[in-house]
Amino acid sequence: MEKIIEGRALKLGDDIDTDSILPGRYLTLSKPEDLGKHVMEGYDLHYKDKIQEGDLIVAGANFGCGSSREHAPIALKAAGIKAVVAKSFARIFYRNATNIGLPLVEAPNGPDEIEEEDILKIDLEEGTLKNKTQDKDYDFTKLPEFMFEIVENGGLIEYLNKTRFD
Amino acid sequence: MSMTIAEKILAKASGKEKVEAGEIVMADIDIAMVHDLTGPLTLQALEQINTDKVWDPEKIVIPFDHQVPADTLDAAKNHQILREFVKEQGITNFYDVYEGVCHQVVPEKGHALPGTVIVGSDSHTCTNGALGAFSTGIGSTDMAMVFATGQLWFKVPETNRFNITGKLQENVTSKDVILNIIGQVGQDGSTYKSCEYAGETIQEMEMSDRMVLSNMAIEMGGKTGIVEPDKITDEYLKNRTNKTYTKFTTDLDAPSLNTIDIDVSDLEPQVACPSHVDNVKPASEVEDVEIDQVFIGSCTNGRLKDLRQAAKVLKGNKIKEGVRTLVIPASRTIYQQALKEGLMDIFVEAGALVCNPCCGPCLGGHIGLIGDGEVSLSTSNRNFKGRQGSPEGKVYLSSPIVAAESAITGHITSPENK
Numbered sequence: 001m002e003k004i005i006e007g008r009a010l011k012l013g014d015d016i017d018t019d020s021i022l023p024g025r026y027l028t029l030s031k032p033e034d035l036g037k038h039v040m041e042g043y044d045l046h047y048k049d050k051i052q053e054g055d056l057i058v059a060g061a062n063f064g065c066g067s068s069r070e071h072a073p074i075a076l077k078a079a080g081i082k083a084v085v086a087k088s089f090a091r092i093f094y095r096n097a098t099n100i101g102l103p104l105v106e107a108p109n110g111p112d113e114i115e116e117e118d119i120l121k122i123d124l125e126e127g128t129l130k131n132k133t134q135d136k137d138y139d140f141t142k143l144p145e146f147m148f149e150i151v152e153n154g155g156l157i158e159y160l161n162k163t164r165f166d
Numbered sequence: 167m168s169m170t171i172a173e174k175i176l177a178k179a180s181g182k183e184k185v186e187a188g189e190i191v192m193a194d195i196d197i198a199m200v201h202d203l204t205g206p207l208t209l210q211a212l213e214q215i216n217t218d219k220v221w222d223p224e225k226i227v228i229p230f231d232h233q234v235p236a237d238t239l240d241a242a243k244n245h246q247i248l249r250e251f252v253k254e255q256g257i258t259n260f261y262d263v264y265e266g267v268c269h270q271v272v273p274e275k276g277h278a279l280p281g282t283v284i285v286g287s288d289s290h291t292c293t294n295g296a297l298g299a300f301s302t303g304i305g306s307t308d309m310a311m312v313f314a315t316g317q318l319w320f321k322v323p324e325t326n327r328f329n330i331t332g333k334l335q336e337n338v339t340s341k342d343v344i345l346n347i348i349g350q351v352g353q354d355g356s357t358y359k360s361c362e363y364a365g366e367t368i369q370e371m372e373m374s375d376r377m378v379l380s381n382m383a384i385e386m387g388g389k390t391g392i393v394e395p396d397k398i399t400d401e402y403l404k405n406r407t408n409k410t411y412t413k414f415t416t417d418l419d420a421p422s423l424n425t426i427d428i429d430v431s432d433l434e435p436q437v438a439c440p441s442h443v444d445n446v447k448p449a450s451e452v453e454d455v456e457i458d459q460v461f462i463g464s465c466t467n468g469r470l471k472d473l474r475q476a477a478k479v480l481k482g483n484k485i486k487e488g489v490r491t492l493v494i495p496a497s498r499t500i501y502q503q504a505l506k507e508g509l510m511d512i513f514v515e516a517g518a519l520v521c522n523p524c525c526g527p528c529l530g531g532h533i534g535l536i537g538d539g540e541v542s543l544s545t546s547n548r549n550f551k552g553r554q555g556s557p558e559g560k561v562y563l564s565s566p567i568v569a570a571e572s573a574i575t576g577h578i579t580s581p582e583n584k
Contacts, residue, residue: 015353015442019550024531027203028233028240030210042552062354065387066550067529068289070207070305090387091358092289096305146190146319156307157214164315165216 001101001151005082005122006132007056009114014060016043018093021064021072035071036078053080056122058114060086064093073097083122085129085140087111098147099156105129107140124151168417170325171392172360175300175414179283187324187422195225196282196299198312201268202230202241203531204287204305205248211310220255221316227259228252229271233532234263234524266497266523269293269381269465273373274497276406280395280413285312290465290547292361292383296376297402298395298413300360303384323360323389324422326351330365332431337581339475340375341467341545341565343367344382345436347428349446357387359424362416367430368393373402374469381466382547385443435580438563441551449568449580458540460491460573461554462518462566464528467545468496470503472566477509479570479581485517486576492534493518494526518573530554536561543578545569 020043022035029035040047057063057076063086064072073096076084083103087110097104105122107129114120118133127142143151153159167184169177177185179193200208205228212220220226228248236242245263252260265271269290272278280298284291287309294301304318312318328347348355361383368376376393383391393399395413403411416423435449462468462476473495485491493513495501501523504510510520527534528546535555536542542554542561549561562578571579 017548017550019530019548019553023552024529025535025555027529027531028238028244030206030244042550042557045557062357062387065353066289066384066548068287068291068303068305069204070287070307074207088354088357090354091389092303092305095308099305099307144190144321156311157211160311160314161214161216 001103001154003124005103007054007082007120008052009058009116009118009120010050010055011114011116012057012059015062015065016059017066018064018069018072019066022069022075027069027071032074032078035075039075039079048079051079051081054082055080056120057081057084058111059084060111061088063089065090068092070096070100073100073102077102085110085120098143098151101155105140107138110138168420170360170420170423171298171362171394171414171416172300172323172325172390173420173422175281175283176320176322178281185322187322189322190319191322192317192319193283195285195312195316195318197225197227197277197284198309199227199268199272199286199291200309201228201232201288202234202244202248203232206244207306208287208309208313209247209251211307212313215310215314217314220313223256224258226257226313227272227277228257229261229265229268230263231267232525232529234522237532264498267465267468267525270469270496273297274499276403279407279409279411280399281411285309285318289384290381292388292391293377293381293465295380295383295390295392296373297399298392300390300392302389323358325360325362325424326356327362327364327416327423327425329425329427330363330367330430332367332429334367334430334433337567338433338435339565339567340371340378342433342436343430344379345438345446345563346433348382348386348444349436351386353386353442353444355386356383359388361386361388361391363391363393369396372471373398374471377469378466385547434582435565435568437568437578438549440549440560440562443549443563449564449578450582452578453580455541455562455578456576457489457543457572457578459534459536459542460489460569461527461534461542461544461546462569463492463494463496463526464546465496466547467566468494468500470500472545473500473504473509476566476570477512479567480516481512483516483574485573489573489576491518491573492521492526494521495523497523527554543569543572
């Protein structure tokens with residue numbers, strides 16, 4: 001996985017739930033490309049038209065609350081979102097996104113100051129978030145060591161194949 | 167060292183004498199559940215792991231409940247894929263389209279035992295905490311790891327223990343208690359924490375009421391929602407399992423324990439207003455809200471007691487014209503018992519539509535979707551924007567009693583004010 005990610009910010013508020021990210025009526029789908037077509041439809045039927053490949057979601061507190069559907073992070077990733085920056089994340093979404101290789105950045109102070117379409121640079125290894133447009137820097141909570149090991153190995157599946165089913 | 171019930175269960179499951187909140191443990195899983203919507207993604211992930219066999223076909227439970235019977239070709243295909251997997255792996259606990267909602271079927275069939283670790287690819291898996299289990303929702307890739315290894319890692323959670331006292335007023339239910347709690351602490355008020363429900367009010371609650379509390383722990387971000395097992399737990403399990411189990415309790419001096427005292431003596435019926443579960447108000451304050459659809463059912467409130475309460479209100483009454491009212495029992499067993507008791511007659515006579523056991527309109531993916539500008543009053547657990555269909559629709563949450571009263575009047579109605 002890339003450890004340095006640069007992209008344009010798309011802003012969202014607090015408590016963006018998994019029904020907003022990927023509504024229940026699409027849960028029969030399992031191919032990433034099919035899920036990506038319906039991303040954020042529960043929030044706004046036309047939100048996906050705003051997304052360009054390489055964009056970053058910047059949200060408030062409790063991003064990804066609600067269902068355990070892994071379809072949600074898969075849809076974001078497939079739609080071209082390279083990482084999600086938020087003040088905090090819901091627990092199941094945090095694990096799911098990490099497991100499928102969608103980087104999450106928990107930066108309590110960043111989201112309020114970042115503006116729509118600001119250009120951000122994330123260094124996952126250093127734990128730093130730079131707003132290039134506003135020339136501001138923020139620290140974020142790096143993944144716990146154990147989870148970082150999963151990410152470094154390319155996700156949970158690769159980690160398991162290397163450590164347990166080699 | 168003093169520990170909470172969640173810590174004691176995770177210590178046992180990871181072969182340790184003690185664990186502390188914040189520690190990462192690798193726990194042995196007792197039961198792993200997937201359903202028709204999260205199962206296919208799990209199998210997709212499992213295919214990429216270098217193993218051919220699941221760790222233990224007797225510890226996997228697969229109920230079909232979200233899209234039953236299949237309503238689209240995609241749903242039919244998902245069912246086929248899972249049925250094939252069940253056959254190929256020799257999964258013993260498979261419940262096809264007729265059995266009911268997973269969070270009712272798992273405890274009803276005796277799969278949820280005190281002191282065990284249960285994971286399910288569905289966020290409301292916390293329901294089994296009502297039986298004193300550490301039970302939590304996980305995603306499909308985590309579930310693939312469980313299917314392959316029988317283990318999963320956990321960060322040991324701190325605990326929010328809700329110490330609930332006082333006798334509930336007539337027409338006030340455990341649904342009102344949990345909506346009130348979530349309204350107080352907020353929808354991220356227990357994130358990464360184990361929720362515990364204790365106190366004299368809980369000790370007297372029957373199992374189906376406890377399940378309502380445990381079911382909605384996730385709506386405040388909780389990892390689990392545990393009730394300490396007791397005589398009521400033993401009674402529930404008596405004819406459901408022959409297995410022995412360990413009844414852990416929380417040490418009240420455990421360092422990771424945070425106790426929140428709540429007196430429910432004066433609690434009124436509650437409603438969660440759009441579009442967040444913590445937007446909770448007394449039902450009496452939102453009586454001007456007119457409704458298009460009522461849903462009585464779900465893994466929160468589709469049990470026999472819920473249907474009895476709704477039927478008591480609806481008996482001899484007619485549902486207001488234009489208010490579509492769906493009654494959906496949470497399992498086949500509940501359906502049969504409700505039939506025997508004449509409850510279904512009451513519902514149909516009143517003008518409701520009784521559907522087969524399934525998740526129904528709760529997740530807006532199968533039946534009973536709402537359209538633009540429509541308002542749903544639902545006994546389920548989530549009212550997020552777009553949850554039951556159109557993002558321009560609105561969902562309110564309540565107990566079955568408030569839902570039934572409101573079906574008659576056509577607007578949200580508190581039983582106190584009718």
